[in-house]
Amino acid sequence: MDLQKFERDNSRSCLLASPVPDQCKEEPCCLGIDEAGRGPVLGPMVYGICYCPVSRKKNLEDLKVADSKTLSESERERLFETLNGATDFIGWTLHILSPNVISTSMQQRAKYNLNALSHDTAIGLIQHALDNGVHVTEVFVDTVGPADKYQEKLKQRFPGLEVTVKPKADSLFPVVSAASICAKVARDRVVKGWKFLEDLGEVDADYGSGYPNDPKTKEWLAKHLDPVFGYPQFVRFSWSTAQTILDSKAAPVLWGDEEEAGKSSSHSLLSFFSASKDSSKPKSHRFFLERHLKPLVDL
Structure with missing residues (x-):
């Protein structure tokens, strides 16, 4: 094989x-x-x-x-x-x-x-x-x-x-x-023999059977969680076990329109990659933001 x-x-x-x-x-x-x-x-x-x-x-x-x-x-x-x-x-x-x-x-x-x-x-x-x-x-x-x-x-x-x-x-x-x-x-x-494609440094290979109720697997999941990027592709993100840990310990991810609408006061993951804005200026409508359109000030 x-x-x-x-x-x-x-x-x-x-x-x-x-x-x-x-x-x-x-x-x-x-x-x-x-x-x-x-x-x-x-x-x-x-x-x-x-x-x-x-x-x-x-x-x-x-x-x-x-x-x-x-x-x-x-x-x-x-x-x-x-x-x-x-x-x-x-x-x-x-x-x-x-x-x-x-x-x-x-x-x-x-x-x-x-x-x-x-x-x-x-x-x-x-x-x-x-x-x-x-x-x-x-x-x-x-x-x-x-x-x-x-x-x-x-x-x-x-x-x-x-x-x-x-x-x-x-x-x-x-x-x-x-x-x-x-x-x-x-x-x-x-x-x-799993080869981690992500740049994780030294990875503990003692992850047990991989089943959600295995104590070694739970310990490995807790140890190798990145608060921003989550888990390497070795983990099935769609499993409730992984989702529960991500929801409780990872940085919250909020979509831009939710943040603009004031639905949450938490920091969005998007904020780590964008420059700060002057909150005193009125915010443009989503239509213009999504198309990167700005008001014309000079002819």
């Missing part, structure tokens, strides 16, 4: 894939989908697919794959290397969703929540497999949101495929377990 492409610019999402085995192009295949890192406030969310010929499901079961959450880190690493080494009948693809992409997606004006982002990512991975010649006939998915609605959505998008969406699919179907392992190993490696 070569993560260099993502590490060069971890502010963007990244797609990684194994070579497609010839057998997966020639025979009907089953494909499993799962994710790792949906809940953490730190780091990326990784979506993974794993696929193999239907005729070799038993071979996949014999590898003793299991839900990644039930395995130790060393077990996950060992199983991923086994999956990655079975190039004759197993393939995988990963979509690493940058925390920056997650936050900006969720905070854009047109609401785009995490469920919608997850669904679209899963759809994109299925399409990627099909576009690369994988002869997919069966798809098994760990649900995000109501399973029946998600299943119907996927069936409408891929009418030629047999789609099964179930809660806890990673513990029910080996091909989903395999996808879970691939996604979890990728996320763990990315989080451990």
Whole structure:
């Protein structure tokens, strides 16, 4: 698993894939989908697919794959290397969703929540497999949101495929377990080796699991808050955990029109970047300020 492409610019999402085995192009295949890192406030969310010929499901079961959450880190690493080494009948693809992409997606004006982002990512991975010649006939998915609605959505998008969406699919179907392992190993490696693109000086890398209720994660968030610029892109700004700390400890950000209207007496972040004005002079209307228009005094 070569993560260099993502590490060069971890502010963007990244797609990684194994070579497609010839057998997966020639025979009907089953494909499993799962994710790792949906809940953490730190780091990326990784979506993974794993696929193999239907005729070799038993071979996949014999590898003793299991839900990644039930395995130790060393077990996950060992199983991923086994999956990655079975190039004759197993393939995988990963979509690493940058925390920056997650936050900006969720905070854009047109609401785009995490469920919608997850669904679209899963759809994109299925399409990627099909576009690369994988002869997919069966798809098994760990649900995000109501399973029946998600299943119907996927069936409408891929009418030629047999789609099964179930809660806890990673513990029910080996091909989903395999996808879970691939996604979890990728996320763990990315989080451990995270390269901070911001000029932060020395950064404490002991940030725990990244989950909001982890004491180490809470301590790291408190320690690395910049009162003006907030957090590095390693943090998901859209999470309530980060928002609560920003609201209580960071400098308040007020839009210029709110300040002009006298809605708050607090200093605006804009005031740090603008020259002081003579308060005795009457203020121009917003229309003129936004267009940088000034009264003409000389002809």
